[in-house]
Amino acid sequence: MVQDKTLLSRLFDGVNYTLLTLVALVTVLPFLHVIAGSFTTVQELAQKQFVLFPTVFTLDAYRYVLSTNVIFKALGVSVGVTLFGTLFSMFLTCLMAYGLARKDLVGRNGIMFAVVFTMLFSGGMIPTFLVVKQMGLIDSFAALIIPSAINAFNLIIMRNFFQNLPDGIEESAKIDGCSDWGILFKIVIPLSMPAIATISLFYAVTYWNTYLQAILYLNDTAKWPVQIILRQIVILASGLAADTSGFDDGFVQPPEQTVKMAVIVIATLPILLVYPFLQKHFAKGALLGSIKG
Structure with a gap:
């Protein structure tokens, strides 16, 4: 009986961690996309709908904003x-x-x-x-x-x-x-x-x-x-x-x-x-x- 409770408890924790991880990804990924997009080129941003890791790293957008x-x-x-x-x-x-x-x-x-x-x-x-x-x-x-x-x-x-x-x-x-x-x-x-x-x-x-x-x-x-x-x-x-x-x-x-x-x-x-x-x-x-x- 104790083992069953331990198994159910681990299963419950696993489901919770999975759901919380998905919620965290849904919350964090858009902001990571914004950060990555600010460091990428206009051409790459136009070609890709979603960017997390820029292929070409550039600071052009920040140079313009801080110009x-x-x-x-x-x-x-x-x-x-x-x-x-x-x-x-x-x-x-x-x-x-x-x-x-x-x-x-x-x-x-x-x-x-x-x-x-x-x-x-x-x-x-x-x-x-x-x-x-x-x-x-x-x-x-x-x-x-x-x-x-x-x-x-x-x-x-x-x-x-x-x-x-x-x-x-x-x-x-x-x-x-x-x-x-x-x-x-x-x-x-x-x-x-x-x-x-x-x-x-x-x-x-x-x-x-x-x-x-x-x-x-x-x-x-x-x-x-x-x-x-x-x-x-x-x-x-x-x-x-x-x-x-x-x-x-x-x-x-x-x-x-x-x-x-x-x-x-x-x-x-x-x-x-x-x-x-x-x-x-x-x-x-x-x-x-x-x-x-």
């Missing part, structure tokens, strides 16, 4: 917006989530209803633009950060995580004379690093992929993030009209297909490099923050 200094300026803008935006959003999210997690907060149910309401209904593009304009944020980097500083979904996860912390920790800290600010920054936040790492990654991806806000609020091409510049390069590669006012005179029109893949790699790789440092906290933070409503 203007504007791309490096845009990368700097995106890195700055992502860094400061994530810190600013996490600061506000932790403050609000900690307050809403306190059972003695008067009217917290009404505030939570208002937060959840924003997940279902929003003011819309035009009212938001008018608010940003009245605040004097047009053509400033703050327009990319302040309107989306707090995400309702991220706030709820942080609030739920704070609620799961033992009440005795705060009570002990108060007995020792710790203030509310001290409890938050010296006790609660250090104990909440898995959730903070997870939400930080969510915010970082959002700010890195900033596109529509930049189109709406930024008129100065020197302040464009990398997503806008890459879009302009793809449009040029497609032979369509694009705003080239921010590009150098030496910028050459790139081949269409290979440059599209190079653009995907450049836009995705920086944020992918951040994930391994947060991976050990990611699953734990997301699960713990979703246990208690």
